[in-house]
Amino acid sequence: MxxxxxxxxxxxxxxxxxxxxxxxxxxxxxxxxxxxxxxxxxxxxxxxxxxxxxxxxxxxxxxxxxxxxxxxxxxxxxxxxxxxxxxxxxxxxxxxxxxxxxxxxxxxxxxxxxxxxxxxxxxxxxxxxxxxxxxxxxxxxxxxxxxxxxxxxxxxxxxxxxxxxxxxxxxxLPDRELSAGLAEVVKYGLIRDLPFLEWLEENIERLLAREPEALAYAIHRSCANKAAVVAADERESGERALLNLGHTFGHAIETGLGYGAWLHGEAVAAGMMIAAELSAQLGWIGAADVARVERLLRRARLPTEAAALPVDTYLDLMRHDKKVEGGRLRLVLYRAIGQAVVSDVANDAQIARAIEVRLSDA
Amino acid sequence: MxxxxxxxxxxxxxxxxxxxxxxxxxxxxxxxxxxxxxxxxxxxxxxxxxxxxxxxxxxxxxxxxxxxxxxxxxxxxxxxxxxxxxxxxxxxxxxxxxxxxxxxxxxxxxxxxxxxxxxxxxxxxxxxxxxxxxxxxxxxxxxxxxxxxxxxxxxxxxxxxxxxxxxxxxxxLPDRELSAGLAEVVKYGLIRDLPFLEWLEENIERLLAREPEALAYAIHRSCANKAAVVAADERESGERALLNLGHTFGHAIETGLGYGAWLHGEAVAAGMMIAAELSAQLGWIGAADVARVERLLRRARLPTEAAALPVDTYLDLMRHDKKVEGGRLRLVLYRAIGQAVVSDVANDAQIARAIEVRLSDA
The missing domain is CATH 3.40.50.1970 (Rossmann fold)
Incomplete structure (x- = not known):
């Protein structure tokens, strides 16, 4: 234990x-x-x-x-x-x-x-x-x-x-739910723990094979990451918002398709890809970084394309999300792989473009 | 202001x-x-x-x-x-x-x-x-x-x-609701502020006549009493429970008659009388004290008799109240007028007797 x-x-x-x-x-x-x-x-x-x-x-x-x-x-x-x-x-x-x-x-x-x-x-x-x-x-x-x-x-x-x-x-646990859980595990690597991301890139198959030791390590490290963030910001006024990487897009998918169609982790995985696309568009990360995120999520058997909903539906549903302040969308984006930031610099056209790119891959 | x-x-x-x-x-x-x-x-x-x-x-x-x-x-x-x-x-x-x-x-x-x-x-x-x-x-x-x-x-x-x-x-505000509010005002005097109780005994008619100065004084003093209690015990682990004087009995009346039949303050007034009766039965206050509480509540045009519900209904509903711990009823009683305490010393028979006394007056 x-x-x-x-x-x-x-x-x-x-x-x-x-x-x-x-x-x-x-x-x-x-x-x-x-x-x-x-x-x-x-x-x-x-x-x-x-x-x-x-x-x-x-x-x-x-x-x-x-x-x-x-x-x-x-x-x-x-x-x-x-x-x-x-x-x-x-x-x-x-x-x-x-x-x-x-x-x-x-x-x-x-x-x-x-x-x-x-x-x-x-x-x-x-x-x-x-x-x-x-x-x-x-x-x-x-x-x-x-x-x-x-x-x-x-x-x-x-x-x-x-x-x-x-x-x-x-x-x-059904395979699909195991993978959905891995989306959140990968998230901790992406937002604040590059060494853990590298460990995941080496061990993702052990997790899919449900090796108890690998699972316990991944769970402990994920919880430790989350606990550190939450301890610093219990009520989500600052750093805690980083935990929402992929979630604003993901919530739009879940709400737009009706709860239960996609698993939460699946929607988050797709959302983390849209966030990567948008970050690349802003010039914060490169195409190789986007590909790196996509590769790991695919190996974890997670969707990397956006759900087929109209772009306007995404934008509309995202405006209902709790992460809106003063009418502007505050999104978690990648300053680098392993270093997420909260930003409202992206305008609607840029956000729409990032969604479209991930849609056209579908 | x-x-x-x-x-x-x-x-x-x-x-x-x-x-x-x-x-x-x-x-x-x-x-x-x-x-x-x-x-x-x-x-x-x-x-x-x-x-x-x-x-x-x-x-x-x-x-x-x-x-x-x-x-x-x-x-x-x-x-x-x-x-x-x-x-x-x-x-x-x-x-x-x-x-x-x-x-x-x-x-x-x-x-x-x-x-x-x-x-x-x-x-x-x-x-x-x-x-x-x-x-x-x-x-x-x-x-x-x-x-x-x-x-x-x-x-x-x-x-x-x-x-x-x-x-x-x-x-x-309808007269009946003004009186219902006075029940809580009187409560602060009864639980912890004897000088305020004495002021109320002198000025209750000014409040019923809605004299702005008297009202502002009573509201300020009531809020100051409540604020002091709450500041010491925000989540009701200790002293704050004193604010529930009359409320466990009162809630039984409100629930038993159906919400809206009696106003909350009316039910609390009757509950404060039952608590007085029970405290007298325990020998903590005297018959003159009970009469003193009753006199002030009557002058405030509040009910001093228990609502006509079977005693078993009272006990049953009181057991559903939030003030139950480990199956024992914790009641707010009078150690003296102006000094309330939380106690679980009263057994069901004693509680039933106090309710009956207030019922037989009805």
Whole structure:
């Protein structure tokens, strides 16, 4: 087991990464304010891991209540969130009961937002079971649900008390989701960690083959990168925005195609390519750099072309994104490979051109 | 104009109290991150004050978008909250747009919760137009909506950037609502400010007659009391719980009768009497103290009898309240008049007896 701490003062919390952590009720028990938890998961994860986690908690003397939600980004909405509130109230959960989110990013985002809002805040623990959620959504305290007009529009900054990333759970992850998770892993290399990018260029096939040691290394290094950024800027006023590389374009793809058509990581991969194209257009990086990003993403079996939506649709949806300020689009671009920056220098015509280039490749 | 500051570190904010503050766009403008606000109010307040506030903001160079919600506690729910999100997204409000809540406690609670959640937090300003919201809900950052199984169950701690309490708006307040606001004013005297209680015993009729000077004094002193408590305990881990005097009983009344049947302040008044009865039963205060509380509340034209609900219904609803910990009811009781304490010493039989005594008076 490897561990790191996300340093956020009194909201600091540990992340444990390793094999068999689902069985470690002993890691959970000391953090609970009362020996009772609400386990929230989805119908895909439940048959695989819910029983094991619940047994481990019971063995540690913890009562569990279980709630199984439908699976999919299209359920990341108020109606599903309300199922959590209903269950919490029906079982008379208190403000000191802990909510445990077992599943991928959708379960983590919704479980975390439910915990943030229930009685104005109950403790919660993340047990992420996808690569994406292990490297991304379990660090940083972003919780949210979607709105028909925009992804993650309704949410809160709310930190978990503990993250348990059991790498064994990745053995049941579909290939497509493993790749989608790798998009965020690659992102850390691209925005701030060139040595890690180089490691990924050497080891991407080991990750696709799910070698536990390589996975644990990549997860730990990704979390460490994210934790460092978040510790410096918890509420996204500055450096944290770099974590959105590819995301503004990616959100437009996800919203434009309807939630669930592309996986989040797939949309981010395409978005990181559009950002590379735009950065090249601005003269910040060269064609070889663009090709380098594209090569690695392709090896990770990720899309590198933009989704087939009208350019105007992209621009329109991007204007709804949270990264707009004073009407101007603030985008994460590459000053160099391994060094991202936030910039609003690109005008609509330049942005449209970059999207078109990635569309014409499709 | 009188002013005070709620001291919460980087979340500190000013409260201004006085006549004609609705016209003071100049007090608002310097606090905005962009010259655009979403004004949220209800159909009762809109015809009275929305135009005036909007004009004052426009005169100060601020664009306004206006949203008028239905009026009433029964609308403090997810469906109405979603109308705010819809409007924010439809008008492409950004994370740096400010939400201004113009109205009573329901508008403040919902507007504040919408601001807390929209894009994970946008700035907001309270312009409370009822006595209750001026002395209570505008201080302390509690925002929420109701759930069919409990009041204020879904919410956030989220601080405004500014509170403008225009005492002139109280001239249009129905008598019943003025009295309901006085319940919270009396509460501050009862829990921690005996000299203020004595002032109220001398001046309650001046408040009922809406003398501006008396009102401004009572509002300022109430806000100062609440601000002192909140500054010491922002997230209700300790002393802040004292502000809930009468509220656990009161919430049971509101939920049991259906939201809107009794006003919040009316339910709190009855709850403060039940708490007095229970404190007397425990031997902490005497019969003369109970009578003293009752006399002042009656003079303020507030109910002093419990709502006619079965005692079991009270107990059952109270167990759903946020003030339960480890299954035991933690109640705010009187150690003396002017000195409240949080205690879980009372058992169910004692609580039931106190409710029954106040019921039999009805």
């Amino acid at each position: 490897q561990s790191l701490t996300v340093e956020l003062g009194e909201r600091s919390y540990p992340i444990h990464i390793g094999r068999g952590l689902l069985d470690r009720g002993d890691l959970v028990r000391p953090l609970l304010r009362q020996p009772r938890v609400m386990l929230v998961t989805n119908e895909t994860v439940a048959p695989l891991y819910l029983g094991r986690l619940a047994s481990a908690l019971k063995a540690a003397g913890v009562d569990t209540i279980e709630l199984v939600l439908p699976d999919g980004e299209q359920y990341k909405n108020w109606e599903t969130l309300n199922l959590v509130f209903d269950a919490l109230l029906r079982h008379r959960c208190e403000r000191s009961t802990t909510l445990v989110a077992l599943g991928g990013g959708v379960i983590g985002d919704m479980g975390g937002f439910a915990a943030a809002c229930y009685q104005r805040g109950m403790p919660f623990i993340q047990v992420p079971t996808t690569l994406l959620s292990q490297v991304d959504s379990s660090v940083g305290g972003k919780t949210a649900i979607n709105h028909p007009l925009g992804k993650n529009m309704i949410g809160a900054f709310y930190q978990p008390r503990l993250v348990l990333a059991d790498t064994d759970t990745l053995n049941t | 009188q002013s005070l500051t709620v001291e919460l570190g980087e979340r500190s904010y000013p409260i201004h109290i006085g006549r004609g503050l609705l016209d003071r766009g100049d007090l608002v403008r310097p606090l905005l991150r962009q010259p655009r606000v979403m004004l949220v109010t209800n159909e009762t307040v809109a015809p009275l004050y929305l135009g005036r506030l909007a004009s004052a903001l426009k005169a100060a160079g601020v664009d306004t978008i206006e949203l008028v919600l239905p009026d009433g506690e029964q609308y403090k729910n997810w469906e109405t909250l979603n109308l705010v999100f819809d409007a924010l997204l439809r008008h492409r409000c950004e994370r740096s747009t400010t939400l201004v809540a113009l109205g009573g406690g329901v508008i403040g609670d919902m507007g504040g919760f919408a601001a807390a959640c929209y894009q994970r937090g946008m700035p907001f300003i309270q312009v409370p137009t009822t006595l209750l919201s001026q002395v209570d809900s505008s201080v302390g950052g509690k925002t929420a909506i109701n759930h069919p199984l409990g009041k204020n169950m879904i919410g956030a701690f989220y601080q405004p950037r500014l509170v403008l309490a225009d005492t002139d708006t109280l001239n249009t």
